[in-house]
Amino acid sequence: MSTFEIRGGKQLHGSIQPQGAKNEALQILCAVLLTKEKVTITNIPDILDVNMLIELIGDLGVEVERPQRDTCVFQAKYVNVDFLQSKEYKAKSGKLRGAVMLAGPLIARYGKTYLPQPGGDKIGRRRLDTHIRGFEKMGVKFDYDHEGKEFILTADKLKGTYLLLEEPSVTGTANMVMAAVLADGNTTIYNAACEPYVQQLCKMLNNMGAKIKGIGSNLLEIEGVESLHGCEHRLLADMIETGSFIALAAMTQSEITITDADVNDLGLMLDTFMRFGIQLEVQGNDIFIPQQDHYRIQNFIDGSILTVYDHPWPGVSPDLLSVMLVMATQAKGNVLIHQKMFESRLFFVDKLIEMGAQIVLCDPHRAVVMGLNRQSNLRGIRMSSPDIRAGVALLIAALSAEGKSIIENIDQIDRGYQNIDTRLNALGADIRRMA
Structure with missing residues (x-):
């Protein structure tokens, strides 16, 4: 060691x-799963947590090019959702809190995902209630696998709804936003996190064709769209x-x-x-x-x-x-x-x-x-x-x-x-x- x-x-x-901002990178990298088109991210920090998430995204089947150390080009034409049940994925995601934000894009685009207990720093309890309850209101069904210690989330099609978050969770808000942009109808998220990194995520999604209003406030209004396209985004x-x-x-x-x-x-x-x-x-x-x-x-x-x-x-x-x-x-x-x-x-x-x-x-x-x-x-x-x-x-x-x-x-x-x-x-x- x-x-x-x-x-x-x-x-x-x-x-x-x-x-580049670590906490923004973890959200933005998950969002590349929302489109089949190429997404270019710049100013990526060369750190273990971010590199591990990029590796996980590649393991899911996403094409990843790295023309420079601080730049990645992603294209998620094909995603193997079943990889989330592999021992390899669970071993990696168990070390990384940011992996929880893969759930929003995957449930929105593929109707199924697996949500393991969050990894990362051992700094106390890190609940998933905000994520699970929010998804549930959008029409997601979930079961808990006690043996695998993970939630299994499924949905035929997400539906827009009113969400009053019990806490202004940054990762919870990011997950709800990424799910809502492809849902049927309109979604309102109240008590949303207002952090610049959430703002950056919303701006990026709008550049991809999403329709998000209220960026920078704790009240986000999202009109679901059929699909998103590629974009370029620079991290703060x-x-x-x-x-x-x-x-x-x-x-x-x-x-x-x-x-x-x-x-x-x-x-x-x-x-x-x-x-x-x-x-x-x-x-x-x-x-x-x-x-x-x-x-x-x-x-x-x-x-x-x-x-x-x-x-x-x-x-x-x-x-x-x-x-x-x-x-x-x-x-x-x-x-x-x-x-x-x-x-x-x-x-x-x-x-x-x-x-x-x-x-x-x-x-x-x-x-x-x-x-x-x-x-x-x-x-x-x-x-x-x-x-x-x-x-x-x-x-x-x-x-x-x-x-x-x-x-x-x-x-x-x-x-x-x-x-x-x-x-x-x-x-x-x-x-x-x-x-």
Whole structure:
């Protein structure tokens, strides 16, 4: 198993461009199954999760060409739905949360699909209720195979309906949208997720001939069409990587410019970083973070301690709370980090405490961070990456720490961050990938 060996305490300098958005890629790649015509996707991140989904799509019988590493051309003239019951598919999809979004396109186009228990990070319960209940209202029948641990979904023809989602699930919304575009009649999705990646999916589908109104709101109106045609689509910059680079600059007292960051799609992220006292400047589509010796966490207007929590768009993504928590360890002041969505994502703080951070883990969802204001540096230790976001948060902590750190299980980091060691070393970091 590969590891990172990091020698921390080095200031970084230069420019870095975020990769294509991982969470958008997982939706967009599933949507190529909705048409027999060619679909070209560009700015694809070269990461494990995305590459595994591309491999799965190819295994289903879709023709896949990759003229460049960040570009794929798909043509789903023939799809072998029965492959979803193979041991090979179940082994791969069990490692990948994004595979759940294959269901919408397959049930819409072929009337049958299999939905395994979701894979991906072990960060707590990840229910399928939003997906299953939505499909059911569109005329899908489902059975649960206890032995195979999967749902079997069938439908003669999907019908448009009114859907009030019990939660604004991003993957749930994406699945409902991809199913509804080929359904008979009109579908209304209320309490839909509004994230830019869902917006991008809807825009792409409209370019393919779908009829979706309300893009960017929580009320989507979809008129079903007979078929879709091909298109070209470019992925947005990955906002989670952008946020990670801002936190990295703050923790290592570095001057970094994040280029081509798609700043108009970042929601409240930049405002939230500034509440931690981080100086930054938007320059066109770039973000400049100057070298900063100290940063001070702001209190609320009434003087109470700042609370930062995950919230549906345009609020802060749950994927960013891990790096914000690490960043807070060297701030001046205190903050309560409230991870509402997943109950296992804060368990990595024991490693930060071992590094010298002052953190009280209140319960599985909340942690109070008492900033050290650089009066005491973190120290390097040996640790293991439990999931993608905690992994890069620990990497940021190690890059700011005194001495040498070892991070094991870095496949978790590679699942979401493209060549992160090479790219950060180009800025002056000292990261060695060890076999």
